[in-house]
Amino acid sequence: MLYAGFMSTAPPSSPTPQEPVDHPELLQLGTTLEGDEPCLRADAARNRARLLEAAGRLVAERGAEAVTMEAVAAEACVGKGTVFRRFGDRTGLLTALLDHSEKKFQAAFLGGPPPLGPGAPPVERLRAFGCAMLRRSTDDLDLQLAAEPGANRRFVAPARRVLRHHIEMLLRQAVPDADCDLLSHALMGQLDPALIHHLSRQCGIPLARLEAAWVDLVDRVTGAGATCR
Amino acid sequence: MLYAGFMSTAPPSSPTPQEPVDHPELLQLGTTLEGDEPCLRADAARNRARLLEAAGRLVAERGAEAVTMEAVAAEACVGKGTVFRRFGDRTGLLTALLDHSEKKFQAAFLGGPPPLGPGAPPVERLRAFGCAMLRRSTDDLDLQLAAEPGANRRFVAPARRVLRHHIEMLLRQAVPDADCDLLSHALMGQLDPALIHHLSRQCGIPLARLEAAWVDLVDRVTGAGATCR
DNA sequence: ATGAGATCCGGACCGAGGTCCGTTTAACGT
DNA sequence: ACGTTAAACGGACCTCGGTCCGGATCTCAT
Structure with a gap:
């Protein structure tokens, strides 16, 4: 249990009361964010609770896409600015809504019973982890x-479909007995432009290492490379 | 070369002149979209070219984020509605801008010389494909x-970081000699909520198959399962 | 050439996310 | 109690993506 302090998704920390942050995506990068609620003022805490409750009501009654910042503000009888100050942006609000189930899940794989929690061999824990996430997603x-934002379109973009079909075709030749349709998604994920950007520009990982990782991934997935691992 | 007709990314096809489509994301799902430019009217073609040129100018001069639909329209001396009718939405416009290099790349791996194109063994082609994509992304x-939209934030969301760190830690135990940092991204990709949604709800793939694919992926990556593949 | 009709154009309009700043109010020391 | 101050509030305001429809324009058959 190494990083027990990192657990919380950051609803109350993005627009932390310390300093008026203008670029919320920059700070939640290195901050440790330990205490969940950094001693909000009474009215602030009250409004935060109201807002989350209102958002939850909206989701329950009219679906997730009805969760408009203005609608939530109105439902909670609160100004729109308050919503943004507290949660940063729409994503922050939705993330805060997800926080509860998120934490439960984190607790399960960080400290719960095996095979999800510690105690089982790592490969078994990996298997359990994925299945748990799949089930949680439902x-x-x-x-x-x-x-x-834009999550729906990501996998229907025609360009992406072509690339994935190509990978799938090659996979079918290399490992005919596998579920190449689904396997190809894993490979595609490693080539996602957003990931490449994050790794190479934000993390400073050199191209050579990315290429090596790709080749290694291909070898592992297809069973090439070492004859026996 | 099975699907030579699928190649084009769909700039001129989304708001195709045939029928006034109100939901552009729905149609480019099953359509075959063969002819690239379905015989646009003269003025329409002229404006399309103008718009692409204007958008390219904006990207070159002021970066991609300056490509506002209104700005493009103004730069091209064209009404805003025209931009939307032609390209559907902002993503469509940017996609159309990328179309040229996209097609070049597709031609390279569909019909170019090995190892990217046909002729080399599939595993080698896979390796080459990834490396080519990585280089192209730069x-x-x-x-x-x-x-x-929202591509920057996807990999800095705190919740995601925790999940990925967990995978990475388990990977480090299972395959200590691998580049677990990067390998973990591939596994994470397979659990992406957007992917799960696409596969399970849009493609109708049952949960059991997703779980099986995950377990298989873990086994392949860690070298578990069969002792020798 | 010309008229009919489909197609396209343009910009007013709308909704929603996000910002700003003058005002209010909780917290705390005296 | 009361004044001070930092924080929170609220809603007007801005920008931008996306829609709509009356009017201009192209195409084609005659």
Whole structure:
């Protein structure tokens, strides 16, 4: 249990009361954000609760896409500015809504019983982890999608389809007995432009290492490379 | 070369002149979209060219994020409605801008010389494909990012970081000699909520198959399962 | 050439996310 | 109690993506 302090998704920390941050995406990068609620003022805490409750009501009654910042503000009898100050942006609000189930899940794989929690061999824990995530996704999936703008379109873009089909075709030749349709998505994920940007420009990982990682991934997936691993 | 007709990314096809489509994301799902320019009217073609040129100018001069629909319209001396009718939405416009290099790339891996094109063994082609994509991304990466709303934030969301760190830790135990940092991204990709949504709800793939694919992926990546593949 | 009709154009309009700043109010020391 | 101050509030305001429809324009058959 190494990083027990990193757990919280950052609803109350993005627009932290310390300094008026103008670029919320920059700070939640390195901050440790330990205490969940950094001692909000009484009215602030009250409004925060009101807002979350109002947002939850809206989701329940009219679906995730009805969660408009103005609608939430109105439902909570609060000014629009308050919503943004507290949650930063729409994604922040939705993320805060997801926070509860998120934490429960984190607790399960960080400290719960095996095979999800510690105690089982790592490969078994990996298997369990993925299956747990898959099952969890069936619950609050629309909320998670709504929290990520443009999530629907990502996998229907024609260009992407061509690339994935190509990978799938090659996979079918290399490992005919596998579920190449689904396997190809894993490979595609490693080539996602957003990921490449994040790794190469934000993390400073050199191209050579990315290429090496790709080749290694291909070898592992297809069973090439070492004859026996 | 199975699907030579699928190649074009769909700039002129989304708001095709045939029928006034109100939901552009729905149609480019099953359509075959063969002819690139379905015989636009003269003025329409002229404006389309103008708009692409204007958008290109804006990207070159002021970066991808300056490509506002209104700005493009103004730069091209054209009404805003025209931009939307032609390209559907902002993503469509940016995609159309990327179309040229996209097609070049597609031609390279569909019909070019090995190892990228046909002729080499599939595993080798896969390796080459990934490396080519990685290199290609360094060129028009900002454009590709701009074409996908919210692409920057996707990998800095705190919740995601925790999940990925967990995978990475388990991977480190299972395959200590691998580049677990990067490998974990591939596994994370397979659990992306947007992907799950696409596969399970849009493609109708049952949960059991997704779970099986995940377990298989873990086994392949970690070298578990069969002792020798 | 010309008229009919489909197609396209343009910009007013709308909704929603996000910002700003003058005003209000909770917290705390005296 | 009361004054001070930092923080929170609220809603007007801005920008931008996306829609709509009356009017201009192109195409084609005659």
